[in-house]
Amino acid sequence: MRLTPSGAQRGIAAVAVLLLAALVGLAIASRFRDSSSGPKLPARVGNWYQARAAPLRADLEGTTTACGVRLEQETMGIADPVLPCGARIYVGYGDQDVLTLVIGTGPGPGGTRFGLTPALAQSLGIERPVTVRWSYAR
Helix, strand or coil, X not given: CCCCHHHHHHHHHHHHHHHHHHHHHHHHHHHCXXXXXXXXXXXXXXXXXXXXXXXXXXXXXXXXXXXXXXCCCCCCCEEECCCCCCCEEEEEECCEEEEEEEEEECCCHHHCCEEECHHHHHHHCCCCCEEEEEEEEC
């Protein structure tokens, strides 16, 4: 069998595609090199701040926030009058720190800054207005 110039070009192109696919696969795999430790969380940025926070009313389940998020029983997030929708922040109380998103606008219940979804409040062990720590996430 004789190799023609066009056949050689197709062969070289096929090898180039395979090499590119291998490089992309290696790049993706390198991002998840140590999967035994679980996914890497974004770094906290700056200092911890303090703010008052309280759980949102449970009867808001099924409604949609000003950020367009439908509140369900398992929804984790906060409402805040200042931070933009989708901002990622860490919220901490006691020995728990949770990465969450701003999913609503407006002040929290009873004049607090943050309104915590019931699922987030439960994960932090918060049942009433308390002072929490918070920080921006990358």
